[in-house]
Amino acid sequence: MINTVAIQGVKGSFHHIVSEQFFEQPKDIIECETFDEVVDSLLAGQCDAAIMALENSIAGSIIPNYALIDNHGLHIVGEHYVDVQHNLMVLPGQEIENIKEVYSHPMALLQCKEFFKKYPHIKLVEDKDTAEVAQRIREQNLQGIGAIASLKAAEIFNLDILAKSIQTIKSNETRFAIVKRKNSEIPENEINKASIKFEADHKRGSLATILNVMSDCKLNLTKIQSLPIIDTPWKYAFFVDVTFAAYADFKKAQSVIEIMGQSFKILGEYKNAKL
Amino acid sequence: MINTVAIQGVKGSFHHIVSEQFFEQPKDIIECETFDEVVDSLLAGQCDAAIMALENSIAGSIIPNYALIDNHGLHIVGEHYVDVQHNLMVLPGQEIENIKEVYSHPMALLQCKEFFKKYPHIKLVEDKDTAEVAQRIREQNLQGIGAIASLKAAEIFNLDILAKSIQTIKSNETRFAIVKRKNSEIPENEINKASIKFEADHKRGSLATILNVMSDCKLNLTKIQSLPIIDTPWKYAFFVDVTFAAYADFKKAQSVIEIMGQSFKILGEYKNAKL
Structure with a gap:
């Protein structure tokens, strides 16, 4: 049961709007000044879930938030999109x-x-x-x-x-993740999207090989982001989101990539909010 | 000839440091408050080149700067890395x-x-x-x-x-681009890196197919970043950096991708600063 949700910002912020729209019932809100505090609150058990912006259509990925989720072993259990209007x-x-x-x-x-x-x-x-x-x-x-x-x-x-809507670029969609300490328990047949991370060498074709496996397993790629691994020249981490019709297809791809790629990790399995 | 360089920030900023390290001779500096002003200065012919941060190892790509280069048809003519210490x-x-x-x-x-x-x-x-x-x-x-x-x-x-060096993450490498209105004129045999942009569908395997071409043409991928195209659901733009040993290999890949991908565009051909 999710009773309490940590957000970055105060009530009225876009993170608060996500909480109101994503959950059927209103939740108790813990207002945090920074995303670090959001994660601390979640890790300390002060809340049952946290909401974190992941990317927006103007600025791209919010890499520090991916890093927080990755480094603290948190799980993305859902996603939600908000058209941010100023x-x-x-x-x-x-x-x-x-x-x-x-x-x-x-x-x-x-x-x-x-x-x-x-x-x-x-x-x-x-x-x-x-x-x-x-x-x-x-x-x-x-x-x-x-x-x-x-x-x-x-x-x-x-x-x-x-x-109203005084921003220059009128369409400003932001994607938020609902994050928990443990994986969600939604039924397998409702899971049709996953966020994964793996490492690969700079070597010619190493990423293409992994994407071929995904393609062979009928996964669609909706996002890819490379990030150099600090202190390891020519080695890259990839944050990838995929959608799929059958959960079994995803599991099949996972078992192949775990052999081929390095440090394969599932950041979350959840329901695609964009259909 | 490059005599005048526009930077974001004032002298002493990291953009200024890039100008000092990249060019053999000191340049006249135009200090700009924002990257928009940097680009305006370049487009108005007030400077011969501009310096713009592209990505760093903590926060990832600075997408708005990629968009400025892309939207104004500017050219990346060089890159430079600085270890940003606070x-x-x-x-x-x-x-x-x-x-x-x-x-x-x-x-x-x-x-x-x-x-x-x-x-x-x-x-x-x-x-x-x-x-x-x-x-x-x-x-x-x-x-x-x-x-x-x-x-x-x-x-x-x-x-x-x-x-000294009071930041928590001690290694904080930032990649900067040297940008001009026109393409550089360095000899083909000195070009070993390129920044390209293309569009592809969400369709299964469409990105993998293009990466396979790159791999077949002996290109190494050093960066990939997807960005949803605003107002066009399920269509993505990809910003990709590749390195290569022979310029002819890059041109071969280009001619194939131009047929397969959509809106293929070269943002810059230059010398790899990391060898």
């Missing part, structure tokens, strides 16, 4: 002319830079989170300050939206 | 007990978090750059403030190093 919000009754400063996460500011070119009187200031600024504006009753955050954050902290 | 620096005559706040780039702060656990009296504050803080400490004669930046920054701004 909105400008302020205390009720204020107009854009009244806003002197807008605080948000550096990535959010970067994505919304174009919008603010029309408003040169507004100073953009980097902050550690998106929703937390919304919370601060409400709690400290900050006039003249704007936050860039989710609609959910505006709702929770009772702020007015001055402008 | 150092704590202050105005001369101060000890760690005197330091109240340390400012740096969020990524640098994250990488040095462990070190500062020993010094709970120091507040860590996010800033937009590493070397720029060093510059500010010097110009505004800021007592009690520390910067986390390169040894080069300490040298340029005449600051004292209180602690």
Whole structure:
């Protein structure tokens, strides 16, 4: 049973939105400042699951989060996609002319830079989170300050939206993992996606050989990411996601790759959220 | 001839260090706040080349920079690796007990978090750059403030190093690209590495087929990164780096992949900096 979920950020953050959308029932939320704290909370048994962003369509993979899952032997038990839309919000009754400063996460500011070119009187200031600024504006009753955050954050902290979807690239899909200490126990016939990691040499064809096995076993590749292994020149770790129709096909590929590849590891077996 | 080089950050930044190490002669430097500005400067002809970080061994690919190079039709004409080491620096005559706040780039702060656990009296504050803080400490004669930046920054701004290599993961290699508007003109027999981009379907085996061609043509893969193509479900772009002994082998692979893959594009042909 999942009762308590650790998220990066405060309520109203995109990690919180994932928790609300993924689980049928609302969960108790542990708000963490960093992903390290999220993982610490999970390892200490303070929560039953954690939510971690894995990649987005603009910036690509969030490798440090893959490393956290990998290094601590955690398991991805589900995935969820959110179309991250940034909105400008302020205390009720204020107009854009009244806003002197807008605080948000550096990535959010970067994505919304174009919008603010029309408003040169507004100073953009980097902050550690998106929703937390919304919370601060409400709690400290900050006039003249704007936050860039989710609609959910505006709702929770009772702020007015001055402008919706102000990011330059309108489609900004982010993929989140639901992570647990132990593997999930969903029935085999419901598993149709897996995240795996293996190592291979720089040697000609070594990756192609492994991908051929996957192809022969009817696995579809939905993501691949190489990462040089620190202190081991010419050796690479590959983070790969595959989808499949039959779990038995995946197990067959696994048994072959375990022989051919090195350090084969399953980071998670779960249900594909994109069908 | 390359006379002027645009970098992200100020002098003393790691991009500046790349310029100093890659080129035989010192270049005029254009300091830019963002990578967008770096590219604008290059496109406007204000500089002859630009330096852009592409990936590092901790965080992986810097996808937005790949996108900038790809979208603006720029060319990678060289690569350079720097082992990024973070150092704590202050105005001369101060000890760690005197330091109240340390400012740096969020990524640098994250990488040095462990070190500062020993010094709970120091507040860590996010800033937009590493070397720029060093510059500010010097110009505004800021007592009690520390910067986390390169040894080069300490040298340029005449600051004292209180602690060297304070990041948790000691090996932090970052790969930089030297980028121009036009392709380089180095002789074919000196070209032994290329960065390419192509698209392929989610379809079983479509990537493996292309990697097989590369393997057959004696290309070694040193990096692969998939990126979902926005608004085109199940279609992926792949950013791939290959090394080879003979340029003719690369051209042979290119002509086959151009037929099989979609939107094949060479982002750069250059000399492998890692041998």
